[in-house]
Amino acid sequence: MYIDFHVHAFADNIAERAMSKLSATAEKTGIMPVTDGTIDGLKNKLSECDISGAVLLPVATKPSQQKTINNWAASYNNGFFYSFGSVHPLAEDVYEEIERIKGLGLYGIKLHPDYQNFYVDDNIMIPIYKKCAELDLPVLIHSGYDPLSPDNIHCMPDAAARAFDSVPDMTMILAHGGGMYKWDLVEEYLAGKKGNLFFDVSVIAGQISPEQLTRIIKKHGADRILFGSDCPWDTPLNEIKMINDLSISDEDKDLIFYKNSKKLLGIDTVSQHI
Secondary structure, eight states: OOEEEEEOOOOHHHHHHHHHHHHHHHGGGTOOOSSOSSHHHHHHHHHHTTOOEEEEOOOOSSGGGHHHHHHHHHHTOSSSEEEOBOOOTTOTTHHHHHHHHHHTTOOOEEEOHHHHTOOTTOTTHHHHHHHHHHTTOOEEEOOBOOTTSTTSOSOOHHHHHHHHHHSTTSOEEETTTTSBTOHHHHHHHTTTOOSSEEEEOTTOTTTSOHHHHHHHHHHHOGGGEEOOOOBTSSOHHHHHHHHHTSSSOHHHHHIIIIIHHHHHHTOSOOOSOO
C-alpha cells in the first residue's frame, strides 16, 4: 500500500494557466510535469502508480485566495484525497481561516515560504504555528531550494529548527527530505530532533544519495518519514523505487509508505481504488 503525502492539482478553470507558469519556473532545474495539473490528470497518474490515497496540498499565494482555495480543497476531501487547506500569513483573517479549515474537516495546513514570501522562523509565523498546534492541524512546509528563488531560500534547516523549537507542540512536516538540496544541514540541525517533526521524501529521487537518505532515516526514525512524490513534478514510481532500494527493513518501508500517514491523518482504512 502507498499513501502519497504530497500531491498537487488545480481547479480545471485555472490548471492550464497555472501549469504553464509553474512549468516555466521548474524548467530551470530540468523538471517537467507528469500531469496536466487537473484533478483528473492527477487521479490518472496516481492510479497508474497503484496509489491508495493521497494528500492534496493547495497553496494560497495571495490573501484573497484563501477561502476559494480551501472550499475547492474541501470539495475533494473524499476518502481518496485527504485535503489540506492553506492560509496566507498576511491575510487579515488568517486565524479565522485556520479555524474554518478545521471546521471544513481538512487535515492540515500547507505553506510555501517562497511563494508566500516569508521565512519559516519569522516572528509573524509563530502565532500561526501556535494556532495550528492548538487545533491539532499539522503544518506541511516547502523546505530548502525552490527554483522560484534559488538564491533566497526561505526555509533553511537551521531556521526550521528554530521555528519548531518556538512551538514544540506543533506537528511540522518539512517537505523534500527536510530541505531540498540542503541535506547536510538537515543531518546537522533536524534529524533526530524530538517531537512531532516529520520529513516527506517528495521529489528527491535521483537527487539525494541512498547513503545520505538512509542516514537521515535512521537518525530521525522511520516512524517520522512520509512517502510523497510532489506529483505532478515527479511520478510516485520514482520515490517508491528510491525507498525500496534502501537498505532498511520491510517494517520501516511500510511505516514510510503508508503506516505513518494513516496515523498522522487519523484514518483506519483507505480506498483501494480511485
